[in-house]
């Protein structure tokens with residue numbers, strides 16, 4: 001059972017939308033000559049971000065998903081990345097954009113990039129909505145980052161705490177209140 005907590009807004013829905021518009025402009029420029037961009041969302045956390053991002057991308061896109069997990073329901077990375085669901089499509093010779101919600105220790109992104117590279121995409125880029133550089137344990141950085149954030153426990157806009165709060169329209173910071181919750 002998670003401890004009881006309150007959520008303070010860290011990044012508003014409006015700020016997220018504005019940042020996604022700017023990121024989409026950069027991605028469009030980087031892939032302006034693509035015949036089709038395969039946008040790969042890393043489940044589950046990226047489902048809201050990828051939905052908003054692809055709608056801002058004025059490019060021919062295909063959407064696919066990969067599910068990786070290293071946290072389970074806990075707050076600590078297991079440092080072992082498990083692929084729970086693989087892509088439906090082939091990415092060999094394709095332009096690929098990997099979409100992550102948050103880069104924390106970096107284990108997930110590093111593992112998934114290495115996996116994608118074994119499949120010989122034409123060009124692979126990565127985007128993360130949030131980055132916590134102070135938590136990094138392995139050397140990896142997304143090509144595009146929405147917001148660098150301090151080492152706070154965040155939820156919302158796809159990100160959960162024990163599978164809750166993914167549906168918040170903003171990014172919030174969890175503040176534990178110390179009482180035992182339900």
Ligand code: PRP
Nearest residue numbers: 043044045069070071104105106107108
């Ligand atoms: C979270 C998050 C990232 C990863 C980042 O996934 O969505 O994919 O952890 O952490 P890292 O940089 O320390 O590897 P999680 O395993 O919680 O699965 P979820 O996306 O289904 O919530």
